[in-house]
Amino acid sequence: MKQLKLSILILFSIIFTFSCAPKATLEVPEPYKKGQQYFHKVCSNCHGSDAMGKHTQAPRLIDEEYLANNFSDADITETIMNGINKMPSQKNNVSPDEITEIIKYLRYSQKAAGLEPEEDEPEED
Numbered sequence: 001m002k003q004l005k006l007s008i009l010i011l012f013s014i015i016f017t018f019s020c021a022p023k024a025t026l027e028v029p030e031p032y033k034k035g036q037q038y039f040h041k042v043c044s045n046c047h048g049s050d051a052m053g054k055h056t057q058a059p060r061l062i063d064e065e066y067l068a069n070n071f072s073d074a075d076i077t078e079t080i081m082n083g084i085n086k087m088p089s090q091k092n093n094v095s096p097d098e099i100t101e102i103i104k105y106l107r108y109s110q111k112a113a114g115l116e117p118e119e120d121e122p123e124e125d
């Protein structure tokens with residue numbers, strides 16, 4: 001009996017761990033909150049909290065490699081819709097509006113992390 005209770009407990013903790021996507025740790029301004037929420041519902045399981053990546057799985061998206069000049073909004077949309085290599089298509093998990101919000105959130109987060117495309121910005125101050 002004790003053992004049965006223990007296995008049920010273990011089973012529930014496993015289910016709990018896997019059903020909880022990593023949570024956002026960074027506060028974002030109001031216009032990006034929706035995208036942040038969608039991202040953490042659909043993408044963060046693989047791409048980690050705040051899109052900072054996970055060791056064994058998906059790449060960090062807050063990275064120069066994924067700035068708009070290297071990886072456009074259209075590229076992101078296509079990746080989400082069709083998947084790529086080890087990433088399965090997410091088209092059944094997000095609506096086009098949600099994709100737009102997620103991209104807005106990712107672009108904001110890249111900027112907030114201090115990543116800027118090189119050619120774009122003329123020298124300031």
Ligand code: HEC
Nearest residue numbers: 042043046057058059076079080084085086087088090102
């Ligand atoms: C089931 C896990 C999983 C989910 C969910 C997931 N991804 Fe990915 N994603 C991956 C993996 C793995 C890769 C690396 C693909 C590869 O093997 O090149 C990747 C790659 C990417 C890339 C880079 C593609 C490239 O060509 O370099 C982008 C952008 C991306 N994901 C965005 C997203 C977004 C946005 C979401 C949520 C809508 C999302 N992913 C959901 C696993 C996932």
